Amino acid sequence: MVTIRTFKMEELDxxxxIYIENFKDKTDNIEYTTNKFKKDVKRFTKLNIPGDILVAIEKDEIVGFASFILKGHWYFGPIAVNEKWRNRKIGEKLMEESLxxxxxxxxxxxxxxxxKRNETAIKLYEKFRFKISSYIMELEI
Known part of the structure; x- marks a missing residue:
């Protein structure tokens, strides 16, 4: 049975x-994004910015997490589930508890x-009534 709770700073690693496992193929510079995520968590915690990181626990193991902060509006993400624990509605539980x-x-x-290519995440967000409101366009020259 999966339990959802607030993370503890000593669980950051x-x-x-899980973050690296989930996003290594979805970003050009996983080392940069990993370091930025880690610094952001420490900074937001230190500054007491509203928000949290929730973890999904199964058999005393962290199997997923979701993060969100308030900076003018709520910013949700990232959310990730350990690959071997997918297809068990853990992402949905994390999303539900976050909301x-x-x-x-x-x-x-x-x-x-x-x-755009992360169809699994898009389906999850749409299930919770998120709608596309803009596109980010890129050009590399």
Whole structure:
């Protein structure tokens, strides 16, 4: 049975492992994004910025996480589930608990970014009524 709870700072390295596993093929510079994510978590915690990281626990193991912060509006993400624990509705449970947290904190607009090719994540977000509101266009020259 999966349990969802707030993470502890000493679990950050476990969360980073799941982050790398999930995003190494979806970003051009996983080392940069990993270091940025780690620094952001420490900075937001130190500054007491509203938000949290929730972890999914199964058999005393962190099997997934979801993060969200309030910076003018709520920013959701990243969310990730360990590959061997996928297809067990863990992402849905993390999303549901994250949205409950945000509602209890007063709600408001929630934004997230997702890679266009990440169809699994897009389906999850659409299931929770997220809608596409803009596109980011890129040009490398």
């Amino acid at each position: 476990e969360i980073i492992k 409950n947290y945000i509602k209890k904190a007063g709600g408001g607009l929630i934004r997230l970014t997702v890679q």
